[in-house]
Amino acid sequence: MNTPSTVKNLAARYAADTITHRRTLHAAPELSFQERETSAYIARTLTDWGIDCVSGIGGYGVVATIPGGSPGPVVVLRADMDALPITEQTGLPFASTRPGVMHACGHDAHVACLLTAARILQQIREQFGGVIRLIFQPAEEKLPGGAQAMIRDGVLTNPVPTVAVGQHINPTLPTGVIGFRSGLFMASVDDLFLRIRGSGGHAANPDQLVDPVTIAAQIILSLQQVSSRLAPPEVPTVLSIGQVIAGGATNVIPTEVTMEGTFRTVDETWRMAAHDHIRRIATRTAEAMNGTCEVEIQIGYPSLMNDLDLTARIEENARLYVGAERVQPLPLTMGGEDFAYYGRALPGCFYNLGVCPPDRLERSEPLHSPRLVVDEAALEVGAGFLAWNAVRELQHAAAAG
Structure with missing residues (x-):
C-alpha cells in the first residue's frame, strides 16, 4: 500500500462514528485505575467489528490483535483512556456527566482514533502482512501509571514487536x-509529598508556637534553588509545588502542613542528585525553624526518547498523508508520559495531532484545562494516519528482514 487513498476513504466513511465514540467516552470519563466502563466499551466495540481482543491486561487495559493476510512482524499502536479530576466548564452538549471528572487531556479522542484505526485495519487486513497489536492503556495520568503494568502482563512479548507508536x-x-x-521529547516525572510539623495554637501568640505555615512558605521558596542554582545550566529542570494544605483558621496556627508538587528534568544522573537536594533543603529548612519535615519522592516516568530512525520514517509518512506543509517540528516539553516505558523496551515514536482550529490558536485552551475543546475534524486525520502508518511500518520491517 504505497498511497494512503484507501485508508483516507475509510477514515472519511467512519468519521461520524469516530466522533460518536469520542463523545460517548467524553460524557462518561473515569479516573486512573477506575476505567471499568471505558474498558468494557472498547472491548464491546472491537468485538462487534470481529476484532479479537483481551481485557484485564495491566488492570483495565485492552489489547486487540489484527493479523494481516500473511505472516510478518508486529507493530504496536497505543492509546490511553483515563480522565482527570477536573470539573468541566466547556458547556458542550456531551460534557462530562460525572462531577469533578473530565477528559481534559484528550484521552477520549485518543481512544476514538485508535478504535477507528482498528476498524480500518480490520477492513484492509488482507492487504498487509504481519500483525497490528492495539494497546488501550489505563492510568496514564497517575503514578505509577498503566504502561508498566501492561508491559509486565506481556503486551510487548509473544512475539516482540518491532516498534511502538503513540499519538497525543x-x-x-x-x-x-x-x-x-526526534530524540529527547518529554521530561521525567516525579511526585513530591512533604509533611511539615510544628506546634500549633492561637494565632495571637506566634512567639509561643512553631508555625508550620511559615516553615512551608520558606521551604517553597528555598526549593526553587534546585532549578535556579543547583541544576546544571544546560539541563532543563522544573520544580513546582501545586498543593498546600494547612487546615488552620483566621485565629489558629495549625500543627501540620502538607504539600504536594512535581519535579521534572531530562537527565537521569541529575534527577537522582536533585532528589537528594530536595530532601536536604526541605528537612534542614524546617529544622532551622524548629520544626520537622518528612519528604517522600515518588519516582515516576522516565524521560521520553523518540527513536531517531523510526521518527524520521513516520514523519515522512505524515508528509505523504497530510502534506509537507501540515507537518511541524515540536519543541522539548517538560510534560511527562508513560509511553516512555514502551520506548525504553523497543524503538518508539510519540507524536502530536493538532486539534485547534486555526482561527482559535491565539486563545486555545491548554491540556488539563476545564475549558479544553477538541476540534473533532482532527479525529478523521488521527484515525487514518494511525492505520496507514502502521501498515507502512509493517512494510518497512518486512523489507528490512
Missing part, C-alpha cells in the same frame, strides 16, 4: 497538523 492531541497545533520531535 495538541491544542496548540492547528487542526490536522502532525508534530514530531
